[in-house]
Amino acid sequence: MAAISRERAEMIAKGHACENCGEYSYKKLIVRAPIAAHREEFKEAWHAVKICGICGLEQEMGIDDDGEIVYVS
Numbered sequence: 258m259a260a261i262s263r264e265r266a267e268m269i270a271k272g273h274a275c276e277n278c279g280e281y282s283y284k285k286l287i288v289r290a291p292i293a294a295h296r297e298e299f300k301e302a303w304h305a306v307k308i309c310g311i312c313g314l315e316q317e318m319g320i321d322d323d324g325e326i327v328y329v330s
């Protein structure tokens with residue numbers, strides 16, 4: 258089974274509201290391949306780092322092969 262595309266992972270990351278203020282405005286959004294440990298532990302296909310454009314909270318997020326968010330921190 259092929260993993261979802263990076264573009265799709267970006268869409269999913271953008272569609273997840275900030276955990277702190279509930280907004281969808283991000284001043285920075287980076288989607289990259291996960292490190293091997295995350296791939297192993299969370300079945301992470303893509304790793305997203307987002308910085309909220311409203312409150313400035315930095316969040317990291319794992320997205321799996323099905324496009325499900327496996328964790329947010």
Ligand SMILES: [Zn+2]
Nearest residue numbers: 275278309312
């Ligand atoms: Zn925020």
